Amino acid sequence: MTRVTNADKALLKIAFCRIDAVAMAIATGAVSGLLLFLATAVLLVKGAPPGMEVGPHLELLGIYLPGYSVTWWGSLLGAGYGLLIGAVIGSLAAGMWNFTHYLYMTAMVIRASWLRMMVD
Amino acid sequence: MNKNTYVYESNENQVVETNIDERLLGAVIRLNTFLTAAVMGILGGLGLFFTTLLSLNRGLPNPGNYLNLLGVFMPGYEVTPTGAWIGLLWGGLIGAISGGVLYRVYAHNLRIHVRNFLLQDKSGDEPYTLIVPIGGKALGLALGTVIAGGLVVTTNWLVIRGTADESVHARLLGNYLPGYSISLPGSLIGAVQLFLFVFVLCMLWSWIYNRIITTRHRGTPK
Numbered sequence: 607m608t609r610v611t612n613a614d615k616a617l618l619k620i621a622f623c624r625i626d627a628v629a630m631a632i633a634t635g636a637v638s639g640l641l642l643f644l645a646t647a648v649l650l651v652k653g654a655p656p657g658m659e660v661g662p663h664l665e666l667l668g669i670y671l672p673g674y675s676v677t678w679w680g681s682l683l684g685a686g687y688g689l690l691i692g693a694v695i696g697s698l699a700a701g702m703w704n705f706t707h708y709l710y711m712t713a714m715v716i717r718a719s720w721l722r723m724m725v726d
Numbered sequence: 727m728n729k730n731t732y733v734y735e736s737n738e739n740q741v742v743e744t745n746i747d748e749r750l751l752g753a754v755i756r757l758n759t760f761l762t763a764a765v766m767g768i769l770g771g772l773g774l775f776f777t778t779l780l781s782l783n784r785g786l787p788n789p790g791n792y793l794n795l796l797g798v799f800m801p802g803y804e805v806t807p808t809g810a811w812i813g814l815l816w817g818g819l820i821g822a823i824s825g826g827v828l829y830r831v832y833a834h835n836l837r838i839h840v841r842n843f844l845l846q847d848k849s850g851d852e853p854y855t856l857i858v859p860i861g862g863k864a865l866g867l868a869l870g871t872v873i874a875g876g877l878v879v880t881t882n883w884l885v886i887r888g889t890a891d892e893s894v895h896a897r898l899l900g901n902y903l904p905g906y907s908i909s910l911p912g913s914l915i916g917a918v919q920l921f922l923f924v925f926v927l928c929m930l931w932s933w934i935y936n937r938i939i940t941t942r943h944r945g946t947p948k
Contacts, residue, residue, distance in 0.1 A: 616840050617746065617840050620839045620856065629934075629935045630935065636931075640930075666792060699765060702769070703761070706764060
Protein backbone atom coordinates (compact mmCIF):
# COMPACT_ATOMS: atom_id res chain seq x y z
CA MET A 607 0.00 0.00 0.00
CA THR A 608 1.35 3.41 -0.91
CA ARG A 609 0.63 6.46 1.24
CA VAL A 610 1.48 9.83 -0.27
CA THR A 611 2.27 12.49 2.32
CA ASN A 612 3.17 16.13 2.24
CA ALA A 613 6.24 16.52 4.38
CA ASP A 614 5.95 20.31 4.86
CA LYS A 615 3.77 20.05 7.96
CA ALA A 616 6.03 17.37 9.44
CA LEU A 617 9.08 19.49 8.72
CA LEU A 618 7.54 22.48 10.52
CA LYS A 619 6.55 20.35 13.50
CA ILE A 620 10.09 19.01 13.75
CA ALA A 621 11.59 22.48 13.33
CA PHE A 622 9.55 23.70 16.29
CA CYS A 623 9.88 20.58 18.41
CA ARG A 624 10.67 21.00 22.09
CA ILE A 625 13.68 19.70 23.96
CA ASP A 626 12.83 17.80 27.14
CA ALA A 627 14.62 19.85 29.81
CA VAL A 628 14.67 17.02 32.37
CA ALA A 629 16.13 14.51 29.91
CA MET A 630 18.62 17.10 28.69
CA ALA A 631 19.71 17.89 32.25
CA ILE A 632 20.18 14.24 33.18
CA ALA A 633 21.98 13.31 29.94
CA THR A 634 24.29 16.34 29.98
CA GLY A 635 24.97 15.93 33.69
CA ALA A 636 25.80 12.23 33.32
CA VAL A 637 28.18 12.81 30.42
CA SER A 638 29.96 15.80 31.98
CA GLY A 639 30.30 13.94 35.28
CA LEU A 640 31.85 11.01 33.42
CA LEU A 641 34.13 13.40 31.55
CA LEU A 642 35.53 14.99 34.70
CA PHE A 643 35.93 11.59 36.33
CA LEU A 644 37.85 10.29 33.29
CA ALA A 645 39.99 13.44 33.05
CA THR A 646 41.11 12.91 36.65
CA ALA A 647 41.40 9.12 36.44
CA VAL A 648 43.62 9.24 33.31
CA LEU A 649 46.16 11.43 35.13
CA LEU A 650 46.05 9.21 38.23
CA VAL A 651 46.61 6.05 36.21
CA LYS A 652 49.46 7.63 34.21
CA GLY A 653 51.04 8.95 37.40
CA ALA A 654 53.91 11.44 37.62
CA PRO A 655 57.71 11.20 37.79
CA PRO A 656 59.08 10.67 41.34
CA GLY A 657 58.89 13.82 43.43
CA MET A 658 56.41 15.48 41.06
CA GLU A 659 52.78 16.23 41.81
CA VAL A 660 50.09 14.48 39.71
CA GLY A 661 47.97 16.87 37.61
CA PRO A 662 48.92 20.24 39.12
CA HIS A 663 47.07 22.11 36.38
CA LEU A 664 43.85 20.09 36.50
CA GLU A 665 43.93 20.58 40.26
CA LEU A 666 43.35 24.29 39.62
CA LEU A 667 39.71 23.35 39.02
CA GLY A 668 39.59 23.33 42.83
CA ILE A 669 39.43 27.15 42.57
CA TYR A 670 35.94 26.76 41.13
CA LEU A 671 35.00 23.39 42.62
CA PRO A 672 35.75 23.45 46.37
CA GLY A 673 37.28 20.19 47.60
CA TYR A 674 38.24 18.93 44.15
CA SER A 675 41.75 17.49 43.79
CA VAL A 676 43.54 15.04 41.48
CA THR A 677 42.99 12.01 43.72
CA TRP A 678 40.57 9.07 43.52
CA TRP A 679 38.33 10.78 46.04
CA GLY A 680 38.63 13.99 43.99
CA SER A 681 37.65 12.14 40.83
CA LEU A 682 34.40 11.03 42.49
CA LEU A 683 33.77 14.52 43.83
CA GLY A 684 34.56 15.88 40.35
CA ALA A 685 32.03 13.47 38.85
CA GLY A 686 29.44 14.87 41.27
CA TYR A 687 30.33 18.44 40.36
CA GLY A 688 30.28 17.55 36.65
CA LEU A 689 26.84 16.01 37.09
CA LEU A 690 25.54 19.13 38.81
CA ILE A 691 27.10 21.67 36.43
CA GLY A 692 26.16 19.62 33.36
CA ALA A 693 22.58 19.35 34.61
CA VAL A 694 22.36 23.12 35.11
CA ILE A 695 23.88 23.86 31.67
CA GLY A 696 21.70 21.19 30.02
CA SER A 697 18.47 22.47 31.51
CA LEU A 698 19.45 26.07 30.73
CA ALA A 699 20.21 25.19 27.11
CA ALA A 700 16.92 23.27 26.78
CA GLY A 701 14.96 26.08 28.43
CA MET A 702 16.52 28.69 26.17
CA TRP A 703 15.96 26.60 23.05
CA ASN A 704 12.29 26.10 23.96
CA PHE A 705 11.85 29.73 24.94
CA THR A 706 13.39 31.17 21.75
CA HIS A 707 11.24 28.87 19.61
CA TYR A 708 8.15 29.77 21.61
CA LEU A 709 8.93 33.48 21.19
CA TYR A 710 9.46 33.06 17.46
CA MET A 711 6.22 31.12 17.05
CA THR A 712 4.28 33.69 19.07
CA ALA A 713 5.73 36.49 16.93
CA MET A 714 4.71 34.61 13.77
CA VAL A 715 1.16 34.04 15.02
CA ILE A 716 0.79 37.73 15.99
CA ARG A 717 2.18 38.84 12.62
CA ALA A 718 -0.17 36.50 10.73
CA SER A 719 -3.18 37.71 12.75
CA TRP A 720 -2.20 41.33 12.14
CA LEU A 721 -1.80 40.76 8.38
CA ARG A 722 -5.17 38.97 8.27
CA MET A 723 -6.77 41.88 10.13
CA MET A 724 -5.22 44.37 7.69
CA VAL A 725 -6.52 42.39 4.69
CA ASP A 726 -10.02 42.19 6.20
CA MET B 727 7.64 25.07 -5.82
CA ASN B 728 11.01 23.33 -5.59
CA LYS B 729 9.91 19.92 -4.25
CA ASN B 730 11.86 16.69 -4.11
CA THR B 731 10.08 13.36 -3.72
CA TYR B 732 11.42 10.74 -1.33
CA VAL B 733 10.08 7.20 -1.07
CA TYR B 734 10.42 5.26 2.19
CA GLU B 735 9.22 1.84 3.28
CA SER B 736 7.82 1.40 6.78
CA ASN B 737 8.03 -1.72 8.95
CA GLU B 738 4.50 -2.72 7.93
CA ASN B 739 5.63 -2.88 4.27
CA GLN B 740 3.79 0.34 3.69
CA VAL B 741 5.40 2.60 1.10
CA VAL B 742 5.41 6.25 2.11
CA GLU B 743 5.94 8.74 -0.66
CA THR B 744 6.64 12.22 0.52
CA ASN B 745 7.44 15.63 -0.93
CA ILE B 746 9.86 17.95 0.80
CA ASP B 747 9.84 21.59 -0.19
CA GLU B 748 13.52 22.41 -0.44
CA ARG B 749 12.90 26.14 0.08
CA LEU B 750 11.02 25.43 3.32
CA LEU B 751 13.77 23.04 4.42
CA GLY B 752 16.35 25.76 3.76
CA ALA B 753 14.30 28.32 5.71
CA VAL B 754 13.91 25.92 8.64
CA ILE B 755 17.65 25.24 8.71
CA ARG B 756 18.43 28.98 8.58
CA LEU B 757 15.99 29.76 11.40
CA ASN B 758 17.27 26.99 13.67
CA THR B 759 20.88 27.86 12.85
CA PHE B 760 20.16 31.42 13.99
CA LEU B 761 18.37 30.30 17.16
CA THR B 762 21.06 27.73 18.06
CA ALA B 763 23.72 30.37 17.52
CA ALA B 764 21.77 32.75 19.78
CA VAL B 765 21.40 30.17 22.57
CA MET B 766 25.05 29.05 22.39
CA GLY B 767 26.22 32.64 22.13
CA ILE B 768 24.34 33.64 25.28
CA LEU B 769 25.57 30.56 27.17
CA GLY B 770 29.17 31.04 25.97
CA GLY B 771 29.24 34.75 26.77
CA LEU B 772 27.65 34.42 30.20
CA GLY B 773 29.79 31.37 30.97
CA LEU B 774 33.05 33.24 30.40
CA PHE B 775 31.73 36.38 32.09
CA PHE B 776 30.81 34.60 35.33
CA THR B 777 33.93 32.40 35.27
CA THR B 778 36.04 35.58 35.12
CA LEU B 779 34.08 37.23 37.94
CA LEU B 780 34.33 34.07 40.04
CA SER B 781 38.09 33.97 39.50
CA LEU B 782 38.34 37.64 40.51
CA ASN B 783 36.27 37.29 43.64
CA ARG B 784 37.69 34.08 45.10
CA GLY B 785 40.21 36.12 47.07
CA LEU B 786 43.23 34.35 45.59
CA PRO B 787 46.65 36.09 45.65
CA ASN B 788 47.09 35.96 41.87
CA PRO B 789 43.62 35.78 40.27
CA GLY B 790 43.51 34.70 36.65
CA ASN B 791 47.05 33.35 36.58
CA TYR B 792 45.98 30.74 34.01
CA LEU B 793 42.63 32.09 32.80
CA ASN B 794 44.54 35.13 31.48
CA LEU B 795 46.05 32.79 28.87
CA LEU B 796 42.72 32.93 27.04
CA GLY B 797 43.86 36.41 25.98
CA VAL B 798 46.15 34.64 23.50
CA PHE B 799 43.04 33.61 21.55
CA MET B 800 40.75 36.49 22.52
CA PRO B 801 42.61 39.81 22.17
CA GLY B 802 41.76 42.21 24.99
CA TYR B 803 40.57 39.52 27.38
CA GLU B 804 42.06 39.43 30.88
CA VAL B 805 40.86 38.60 34.37
CA THR B 806 39.74 42.10 35.36
CA PRO B 807 36.26 43.64 35.61
CA THR B 808 36.71 45.22 32.13
CA GLY B 809 38.14 41.95 30.80
CA ALA B 810 35.00 40.14 31.99
CA TRP B 811 32.90 42.32 29.67
CA ILE B 812 35.31 41.74 26.79
CA GLY B 813 35.10 38.02 27.62
CA LEU B 814 31.30 38.28 27.45
CA LEU B 815 31.62 39.53 23.86
CA TRP B 816 34.26 36.99 22.85
CA GLY B 817 32.43 34.11 24.54
CA GLY B 818 29.22 35.21 22.83
CA LEU B 819 30.91 35.42 19.43
CA ILE B 820 32.70 32.09 19.68
CA GLY B 821 29.60 30.41 21.17
CA ALA B 822 27.42 31.79 18.37
CA ILE B 823 29.80 30.66 15.60
CA SER B 824 30.11 27.21 17.21
CA GLY B 825 26.33 26.96 17.61
CA GLY B 826 25.75 27.96 14.00
CA VAL B 827 28.24 25.39 12.66
CA LEU B 828 26.86 22.78 15.07
CA TYR B 829 23.29 23.11 13.79
CA ARG B 830 24.36 23.38 10.13
CA VAL B 831 26.14 20.04 10.35
CA TYR B 832 23.39 18.47 12.49
CA ALA B 833 20.72 19.61 10.01
CA HIS B 834 21.85 16.95 7.55
CA ASN B 835 19.84 14.67 9.85
CA LEU B 836 16.62 16.62 9.34
CA ARG B 837 15.36 14.52 6.41
CA ILE B 838 15.75 11.39 8.55
CA HIS B 839 13.65 13.03 11.29
CA VAL B 840 10.96 13.86 8.74
CA ARG B 841 11.03 10.29 7.43
CA ASN B 842 10.73 8.78 10.92
CA PHE B 843 7.97 11.22 11.79
CA LEU B 844 5.98 10.31 8.69
CA LEU B 845 6.52 6.57 9.11
CA GLN B 846 5.14 6.81 12.63
CA ASP B 847 2.22 8.89 11.33
CA LYS B 848 1.98 11.28 14.29
CA SER B 849 -0.58 13.39 12.49
CA GLY B 850 -2.37 14.36 15.71
CA ASP B 851 0.59 16.14 17.26
CA GLU B 852 0.70 19.91 17.30
CA PRO B 853 3.80 22.04 16.77
CA TYR B 854 5.73 22.88 19.91
CA THR B 855 4.35 19.84 21.79
CA LEU B 856 6.47 17.40 19.80
CA ILE B 857 9.64 16.01 21.38
CA VAL B 858 11.82 14.15 18.90
CA PRO B 859 14.73 11.84 19.64
CA ILE B 860 18.16 13.28 18.98
CA GLY B 861 20.33 11.51 16.43
CA GLY B 862 23.54 10.53 18.22
CA LYS B 863 25.56 10.04 15.03
CA ALA B 864 24.51 13.39 13.57
CA LEU B 865 25.16 15.15 16.87
CA GLY B 866 28.52 13.41 17.21
CA LEU B 867 29.47 14.43 13.69
CA ALA B 868 28.40 18.04 14.35
CA LEU B 869 29.90 18.50 17.82
CA GLY B 870 33.00 16.49 16.90
CA THR B 871 33.54 18.75 13.88
CA VAL B 872 33.16 21.91 15.97
CA ILE B 873 35.45 20.78 18.81
CA ALA B 874 38.10 19.09 16.65
CA GLY B 875 38.05 22.09 14.29
CA GLY B 876 38.48 24.34 17.32
CA LEU B 877 41.56 22.35 18.39
CA VAL B 878 43.14 22.66 14.92
CA VAL B 879 42.44 26.42 14.75
CA THR B 880 43.69 27.23 18.27
CA THR B 881 46.80 25.04 17.98
CA ASN B 882 47.81 26.49 14.65
CA TRP B 883 47.12 29.99 15.95
CA LEU B 884 49.90 29.33 18.48
CA VAL B 885 52.14 28.11 15.63
CA ILE B 886 51.40 31.21 13.51
CA ARG B 887 52.09 33.52 16.48
CA GLY B 888 55.47 31.83 16.85
CA THR B 889 54.79 30.88 20.48
CA ALA B 890 54.50 27.13 19.96
CA ASP B 891 57.62 26.36 22.01
CA GLU B 892 56.42 28.50 24.93
CA SER B 893 52.94 26.94 25.00
CA VAL B 894 53.64 24.52 27.82
CA HIS B 895 50.04 24.46 28.99
CA ALA B 896 48.55 23.60 25.59
CA ARG B 897 51.10 20.80 25.32
CA LEU B 898 49.50 19.18 28.40
CA LEU B 899 46.67 18.03 26.13
CA GLY B 900 49.12 15.33 25.08
CA ASN B 901 48.24 13.65 28.40
CA TYR B 902 44.82 12.90 26.95
CA LEU B 903 45.53 12.86 23.21
CA PRO B 904 48.67 10.78 22.55
CA GLY B 905 50.67 12.21 19.66
CA TYR B 906 49.24 15.72 20.04
CA SER B 907 51.79 18.53 19.76
CA ILE B 908 51.78 22.26 18.96
CA SER B 909 52.30 21.80 15.23
CA LEU B 910 50.10 21.24 12.19
CA PRO B 911 50.56 17.44 12.10
CA GLY B 912 50.24 17.24 15.90
CA SER B 913 47.01 19.23 15.83
CA LEU B 914 45.57 16.96 13.15
CA ILE B 915 46.49 13.82 15.12
CA GLY B 916 44.88 15.36 18.22
CA ALA B 917 41.82 16.47 16.26
CA VAL B 918 41.14 12.96 14.94
CA GLN B 919 41.29 11.50 18.46
CA LEU B 920 39.20 14.32 19.89
CA PHE B 921 36.60 13.88 17.15
CA LEU B 922 36.30 10.17 17.91
CA PHE B 923 36.08 10.80 21.65
CA VAL B 924 33.38 13.46 21.24
CA PHE B 925 31.52 11.20 18.80
CA VAL B 926 31.41 8.38 21.37
CA LEU B 927 30.31 10.79 24.11
CA CYS B 928 27.51 12.11 21.87
CA MET B 929 26.32 8.56 21.15
CA LEU B 930 26.19 7.97 24.91
CA TRP B 931 24.50 11.33 25.52
CA SER B 932 21.81 10.75 22.88
CA TRP B 933 21.22 7.20 24.12
CA ILE B 934 20.52 8.53 27.66
CA TYR B 935 18.39 11.42 26.34
CA ASN B 936 16.33 9.23 24.01
CA ARG B 937 15.79 6.57 26.70
CA ILE B 938 14.49 9.19 29.11
CA ILE B 939 12.12 10.86 26.66
CA THR B 940 10.78 7.44 25.64
CA THR B 941 10.10 6.61 29.30
CA ARG B 942 8.75 10.02 30.26
CA HIS B 943 6.45 10.43 27.26
CA ARG B 944 5.24 6.86 26.87
CA GLY B 945 1.54 6.89 26.09
CA THR B 946 1.41 10.62 25.52
CA PRO B 947 1.87 12.40 22.19
CA LYS B 948 5.55 13.03 21.60
